[in-house]
Amino acid sequence: MLLKYEKIAHDIHTFITNHQFKAGDKLPSVTTLKEKYEVSKSTIIKALELLEHDGIIYQAQGSGIYVRNARNDNHINVFKTNGFSKSLNEHQLTSKVLKLEEITDIPETVMQELNLSKGDSVYYLERLRYVDGNVLCIEYSYYNKEIVKYLNTEITEGSIFDYLEQNMQVKVGFSDIYFNADQLNTNEAQLLKLEPNDPCLRYHQTFYTTTGIPFDASDIVFHYKNAHFYIPSKR
Amino acid sequence: MLLKYEKIAHDIHTFITNHQFKAGDKLPSVTTLKEKYEVSKSTIIKALELLEHDGIIYQAQGSGIYVRNARNDNHINVFKTNGFSKSLNEHQLTSKVLKLEEITDIPETVMQELNLSKGDSVYYLERLRYVDGNVLCIEYSYYNKEIVKYLNTEITEGSIFDYLEQNMQVKVGFSDIYFNADQLNTNEAQLLKLEPNDPCLRYHQTFYTTTGIPFDASDIVFHYKNAHFYIPSKR
Numbered sequence: 001m002l003l004k005y006e007k008i009a010h011d012i013h014t015f016i017t018n019h020q021f022k023a024g025d026k027l028p029s030v031t032t033l034k035e036k037y038e039v040s041k042s043t044i045i046k047a048l049e050l051l052e053h054d055g056i057i058y059q060a061q062g063s064g065i066y067v068r069n070a071r072n073d074n075h076i077n078v079f080k081t082n083g084f085s086k087s088l089n090e091h092q093l094t095s096k097v098l099k100l101e102e103i104t105d106i107p108e109t110v111m112q113e114l115n116l117s118k119g120d121s122v123y124y125l126e127r128l129r130y131v132d133g134n135v136l137c138i139e140y141s142y143y144n145k146e147i148v149k150y151l152n153t154e155i156t157e158g159s160i161f162d163y164l165e166q167n168m169q170v171k172v173g174f175s176d177i178y179f180n181a182d183q184l185n186t187n188e189a190q191l192l193k194l195e196p197n198d199p200c201l202r203y204h205q206t207f208y209t210t211t212g213i214p215f216d217a218s219d220i221v222f223h224y225k226n227a228h229f230y231i232p233s234k235r
Numbered sequence: 236m237l238l239k240y241e242k243i244a245h246d247i248h249t250f251i252t253n254h255q256f257k258a259g260d261k262l263p264s265v266t267t268l269k270e271k272y273e274v275s276k277s278t279i280i281k282a283l284e285l286l287e288h289d290g291i292i293y294q295a296q297g298s299g300i301y302v303r304n305a306r307n308d309n310h311i312n313v314f315k316t317n318g319f320s321k322s323l324n325e326h327q328l329t330s331k332v333l334k335l336e337e338i339t340d341i342p343e344t345v346m347q348e349l350n351l352s353k354g355d356s357v358y359y360l361e362r363l364r365y366v367d368g369n370v371l372c373i374e375y376s377y378y379n380k381e382i383v384k385y386l387n388t389e390i391t392e393g394s395i396f397d398y399l400e401q402n403m404q405v406k407v408g409f410s411d412i413y414f415n416a417d418q419l420n421t422n423e424a425q426l427l428k429l430e431p432n433d434p435c436l437r438y439h440q441t442f443y444t445t446t447g448i449p450f451d452a453s454d455i456v457f458h459y460k461n462a463h464f465y466i467p468s469k470r
Contacts, residue, residue, distance in 0.1 A: 025447075055411070058408065058443070060446050060447065066447035067447070068409070078466060078468065115259065173295060174293050175469075176290070176465070176466075180464060181462075183433075208259070210298065211295050211298055224417060227415065230411070231313055232411060233313065233412055
């Protein structure tokens, strides 16, 4: 169920699309929108923040609200940290689980990254992910078992974050993303149905709860032809 | 010259570094910081927003201010839209201008992207950019001459954005970034001293003024071994 400000954000977005607004076109002021929707100023501000975050609009200090270029169909919006599900929601995202196991023999870098001690255990997950049936990426993920208390194949075939938020009271906060272009190794190439040494985008992402506890360390290898990214960036 | 809130942000950052705070460590409250620095609450809030934007801290609603993982030396922070100069400021960034010319024969896609009409002219610029002497990327840029009224080789060897802000009263607002991994063509490989078909990261970036006028459309081809990226992402 959408909250009031989310409904308003959705409505403004539809308005922009229907009126074929272009980048740089000016939108009505906060006061006008507040009167139109008969809500408080703070509700309008929250709706606008959501639209700004998603790259739909831009607010120029003291000058007004402007439309941004929204040419981002088929692109993964990097700002939507809730995995890809939310950013590709007009496409069908499916997953094939290659491996899911609970392990205590954790690589040293993951121990450090997830702030773990000797004897702690994690879930280790390998998945292939598909958009509209085309392979998007391979994911190698470690989940801190202190936070992610239970996973099974059924859960990991869907949106893990939806499950965590709805059933585990885990609040996903922020993430650090590191990325670079690289070459595929033989195993990766086989999984992505490409050739060894073909290009790929490597992504290393750490997810934190809202209180800053790292709970997911993932290496993601993207198919260079099927994965395109978009970042709405601001000063 | 730094503004008051920028000085405070810098001071808090130094404090975090000196005390070897880790991701998830809690920082003093806004009230405590306000008393410590003897400034208004809004100055502290602006300082914290700057630190959050740069991925140094994270503010959890109703819960406090936390340190993030700051493992981003040598990484290009994608959020700093002011070109790379600002994000790699502990490194020496240099540029070699390959071509600079004023043209009216503008590709159709650029015409659309920069909202140009027939007869308008742009500056077309090709640069190689280096970090600490290592080649980082090739840049192919089109600048809308309505906004960027004058460029010469000397200016384009340095930070064009600093020049625009300081001498041209252009306020750089936001940017759209599209990227994907790809293969180098022969010409690009030669410029980057790599082999054809080696991987690269392709970046297409459009920069807008604070009032939403697109003024710079750039294609950037990054050297896959020398360019590493960082994004501090939040919900």
